[in-house]
Amino acid sequence: MPIRVLVVDDSAVVRKILTEELSRDPEIEVVGAAIDPYMARDMILEHKPDVLTLDIEMPRMDGLTFLRKLIKAHPLPVIIVSSLTRAGGDLAMEAIQSGAVEVLCKPGAAYTVGDMAADLAEKLKAAAKIPVSRIQARPAPVSAKPRLAMTKTTQRIVAIGTSTGGTEALRNVLGRMPRNAPGILVVQHMPEHFTRSFANSLDRECELDVAEARDGETIAQGRVLIAPGNKHLLLARSGAVYKARVKDGPRVSRHRPSADVLFKSVARYAGANAVGVIMTGMGRDGADGLLEMHKAGAPTVGQDEATCVVYGMPREAHKLGAVDHQLPLDAIAEKILRLAEEG
Numbered sequence: 001m002p003i004r005v006l007v008v009d010d011s012a013v014v015r016k017i018l019t020e021e022l023s024r025d026p027e028i029e030v031v032g033a034a035i036d037p038y039m040a041r042d043m044i045l046e047h048k049p050d051v052l053t054l055d056i057e058m059p060r061m062d063g064l065t066f067l068r069k070l071i072k073a074h075p076l077p078v079i080i081v082s083s084l085t086r087a088g089g090d091l092a093m094e095a096i097q098s099g100a101v102e103v104l105c106k107p108g109a110a111y112t113v114g115d116m117a118a119d120l121a122e123k124l125k126a127a128a129k130i131p132v133s134r135i136q137a138r139p140a141p142v143s144a145k146p147r148l149a150m151t152k153t154t155q156r157i158v159a160i161g162t163s164t165g166g167t168e169a170l171r172n173v174l175g176r177m178p179r180n181a182p183g184i185l186v187v188q189h190m191p192e193h194f195t196r197s198f199a200n201s202l203d204r205e206c207e208l209d210v211a212e213a214r215d216g217e218t219i220a221q222g223r224v225l226i227a228p229g230n231k232h233l234l235l236a237r238s239g240a241v242y243k244a245r246v247k248d249g250p251r252v253s254r255h256r257p258s259a260d261v262l263f264k265s266v267a268r269y270a271g272a273n274a275v276g277v278i279m280t281g282m283g284r285d286g287a288d289g290l291l292e293m294h295k296a297g298a299p300t301v302g303q304d305e306a307t308c309v310v311y312g313m314p315r316e317a318h319k320l321g322a323v324d325h326q327l328p329l330d331a332i333a334e335k336i337l338r339l340a341e342e343g
Contacts, residue, residue, distance in 0.1 A: 002029040003128040006049035008040045008066075009033070009081070010058040014106065018053060018081070021117035028121060037066035044074060050128040051077040053120070054100070056091050064095055071099035075135045077127035081106060081120065089193035093201055096167050099135055101127050101309065105191040119254075126164055126282035126310050134165075134309055148334055149178045156182040156340040157219060157235065157242060157274040159266040159293070161259025163189040163281025165309025167198060169329055170279075174206045174224060176333035181208060182275070182340045183219035185233060185244065185266070187259040189281065192229035199226040215246040227257035234265035242270065253285035259313070263289025272297030275339045277332065278323070280308035284316035291322035299339045300324045301332055 005028055007018045015033040022028050031047040034040035036058050043049075052070075056063040067078055080095045080103040092103045102123050107113045158181075162169055166188045174184070190198065196212045202224070203210040213225035213233050219242040227233035232252070234245040245265075252258035259278065263286055266274045276293040278286045280303055294300050302314040302323035307330070317323050327335055 002027050003051060003125060004029050004031045004047065004049045005124055006031055006040065006043055006047060006052050007033040008037065008052055008058075008063075009055040010035055011055070014055070014081075017107075017113060018117075018120070021113065022121060022124070024117075025121045027125060037061040037063070037069075040066065044070075044076070049076065051079065051124050053079050053081045053124070056080060056082045056095060064091065064098060067095060067098050067100060071135060075099070075132050077101050077130050077135060079104060079120065079123055079127055081116075089191075089195075089197035092191075092194050093167075093197040101130060101135070102164055103190060103194055122282065123164065126312065130165075130309055148176050148337055155221070155273070156343050157266060157270045158182050158184040158277065158336055158340065159186075159235070159262055159274060160184060160277040160279065161187045161262060161281075161286035161290070161313065162279035163255075163283065163285065163310070163313060165280035169303065169309075171202065171205065172329055173277075173279075173333045173336070174202055174208055174210065177206065177208050177337070179207050179222045181222055181337065183221055183242065184208070184224040185213070185219070185227075185235060185262060186224060187227045187233055187257045187262045187286075189255055189257070189285070190229050195226050195229040199224075202226075213244045213246050215244065217244045218242070219244060227262065230256055232257050232261045234261060235269050236265070237269040253288075254283065255285050259286030260289035264292050267292040267296040267298065270296075270298070273343065274298040275336055275343075276300040276322075277302075277336060278314050278317045279303040279329070279332070280310055281313040282310045283312050286313050287316035287320050287322060290317045291320045294322045294324065299343075301335055301339070302326045303332065304328050 305311040
């Protein structure tokens with residue numbers, strides 16, 4: 001039975017494009033297209049969609065206000081589809097914190113209609129499977145979580161790959177890390193501009209120094225570098241110094257940034273001096289790369305099914321034999337630190 005999708009956007013052009021493109025997929029039925037949240041409310045009651053696409057900036061009621069009301073009164077998986085300028089990236093970050101499960105850019109210079117439609121279709125299918133209870137539940141503030149500690153400093157490298165549900169998973173893991181944690185590289189599937197807003201929000205909430213990665217930046221203890229949207233993040237080495245490389249290039253495993261690209265570079269340049277982590281997300285990006293890290297001697301960690309929003313990426317890695325330790329989300333930070341110390 002196809003999943004039922006309601007499109008909410010004030011642009012007639014966007015409503016037409018999304019409806020036509022999504023309707024090409026036999027597993028998706030677009031049950032309606034609403035011009036604003038008031039029309040969307042009536043269509044939700046009438047058509048009972050499984051998942052919504054939602055723009056942020058709309059007349060009469062903005063998307064964020066509608067999202068908060070919807071999650072409270074009638075929780076549904078919601079994917080934000082918006083024109084993400086830098087200001088829009090901050091709004092998109094707020095949308096994720098308010099209960100949206102994913103954020104996608106509208107087509108633009110770096111994102112064609114075909115690319116957007118293919119990504120959106122896959123994300124809609126994954127979102128429709130998310131239990132409503134996980135949409136309703138809001139995580140505790142980072143400040144309320146216990147802080148871990150390392151008994152010594154370390155030059156180990158930690159590489160993390162994640163996607164759907166990953167923004168909150170990363171908050172959980174990074175929010176538990178001490179200031180002397182190893183340098184951390186992160187691929188979180190998200191659009192341009194959103195990554196900078198996400199990094200800034202984590203930087204405010206964590207003891208660690210979190211930033212969007214810049215090409216040539218040195219990997220330092222207590223520093224977290226987030227892959228920029230629409231760019232690949234890799235590890236490089238100059239003598240004894242690890243550096244981040246930020247590059248263009250084709251999509252890998254259907255993504256840019258790609259966890260596979262990051263993990264494979266870490267396997268090559270850090271080998272057993274790294275820890276690999278794969279968390280919640282749809283698809284299989286990162287599975288092959290994590291296997292290369294495992295074969296290079298790096299200990300690896302995968303999030304378990306019970307705590308994933310979407311148990312896709314960790315499952316595929318586990319099936320390949322790439323995961324040494326499969327753990328619930330709340331146990332991952334402590335395990336990373338322990339593995340780094342043991343190394």
